[in-house]
Amino acid sequence: MAKPENFKLINLAIQGGGAHGAFAWGVIDRLLEDGRIHLEGISGTSAGSMNAVVLAYGLLVGGREGAREKLRNFWQDVSKSGKLYNPCQQLPWEKFWYGNNMEHAIFYQMFQAMTHWFSPYQLNPQDFNPLKDILEANVDFDRLNDCQITKLFLSATNVRTGQVKVFRTEEITAQSTLASACLPDIFKAVEIDGEYYWDGGYSGNPVLFPFFYHVESSDIMIIHVNPIERSAPPMLPSEIFNRVNEISFNSALLKEFRAIDFVHKLMDKDWIKEEYKEKFKYIFLHSVSADKALADLSAASKFSSDWDFLLMLYNRGRAKMSEWLYRHFDNLGKRSSVNLDEKLVKK
Template identity: 45%
Template sequence: LDDFWRAVARKGRFSPVQRMPWDVAWGNWSIENTPGYLFFDTMSRVFSPYVANPLGLNPLRDVIEQEIDFGNVRACKSMELFISATNVETGQLRVFSDGEIDIDTVMASACLPQLFRAVEIKGVPYWDGGYGGNPALFPFFKSTATEDVLLVQINPVVREGTPKSANEIQNRIDEITFNAGLLREFRSIAFVKELIAAGRLPHGEYRDIRMHRIDADEAFKDLSASSKVNAEWAFLTYLRDLGRTAASDWLEENYDAVGKRPTLD
């Protein structure tokens, strides 16, 4: 994992989207006011990736092909891996697993249509899976035996205040859009739990899912969506350390609840 993110950071050195010196001095990780970001943001609203990037170049693909042995991934039987993408034609979520996992399924799951051409798999175009589920939880209920699900959430559900600038409005629209599918699944889980508790559904046939969540909403509230294209190694290690702290805090507070009760309401 360290090798992967170091490779991403090396690719990021050549990006025209970089923080300004005063942002570095003030510790501001967001880059929405930098000339490079403003230029590419404007271009993405005017030109589609089919015009602006006719060769379909994507530096992330090179990194993934270099760092991940998909043969080993497909051969692994000790754990289940699910990767989701959104079918562009139907709008339905497609979940890939087991022998389907390869470079194309990974790239499809991370394909933002404003930046990259749709990834075609067996003639079907796909975009980022976040449009259909971010993440999709139902594979855990259908394809595994667990009743505990731990969600690591990177998009804040709650962001206080009304966005006023064009960037803030678009950022919040993106967060709401990408969280919508997850919130629907939360409501479905809560509904099934209520029916099981009321004796209207047999627990043997329907699982009483215990949801848990690790998040860093307080730390993320000062980061705009533009920070997602910041590939500086210093920023990546900042996020890594945030994640470790959030995970440690969650384990200290909630570890004893695993297998017994949900910690996410």
């Protein structure tokens, strides 16, 4: 297929956030539908890793339309599985009264209490995870390992060292994808080659640094799932927990923003010695923000697998990406559409 005249090459970084990953699905679907953007590299964490591997595999076997279909099938399977295995489902009257506010659901409250008193080694000794079957049904990982049309980078947190582990295309399996999404209060640590891993959100949500070294494109588009800013301080216990969750899963990303901002200043002020300049890349950073799009949702709703809820998030993601394309597409390859000083890196 011929490339569009205004074809752009970028790298995509997809945050994790449980069911809120359906917002990222909507963003990706609209990006694929638009057709003007090609993905040189894809980085993902947790639910972002799920989106990343399904996206890459779909592109590999069916191009853009194949990727869109694969992503829809994946999220439909997540919803169907949730009807059988999700311990946090809302009762009909709870959904009527509270909408998507899962923190009021009795089963959610019971589940949260149990995770504070019992570990997954007690609650789930067989380490059952329905996502494993869903991943293997939607992705042929042997074929994915040979993918040449894009580069994959999935992050997980090494339990022993506390450091981020980045799995590259040829290393990615269902197991490493599950490692990237392993919340330690719900699932046992995932063992890979003698090391144990937890959710990548603790150390990189998502990681950006592979794009500094392993790709040519200077553009990085981040799909946010965890709001960086909230308009008011939390007051209720559930609100405090939600905000702690968001801050924790944004902290590593904000550190990478600061590093990018620092290098930008060195380059702008010509403070880098001539012999080292070629080792640095000027990054053009772009953000599909969740601050307003997901402002009405708490962290508890990340446990919802209701199809209507996932579709709502999907539609919000599509709308947000449509807005971004209209306002910022022409910045690609030329400049950042995010001002780190003003918006993302608070002094």
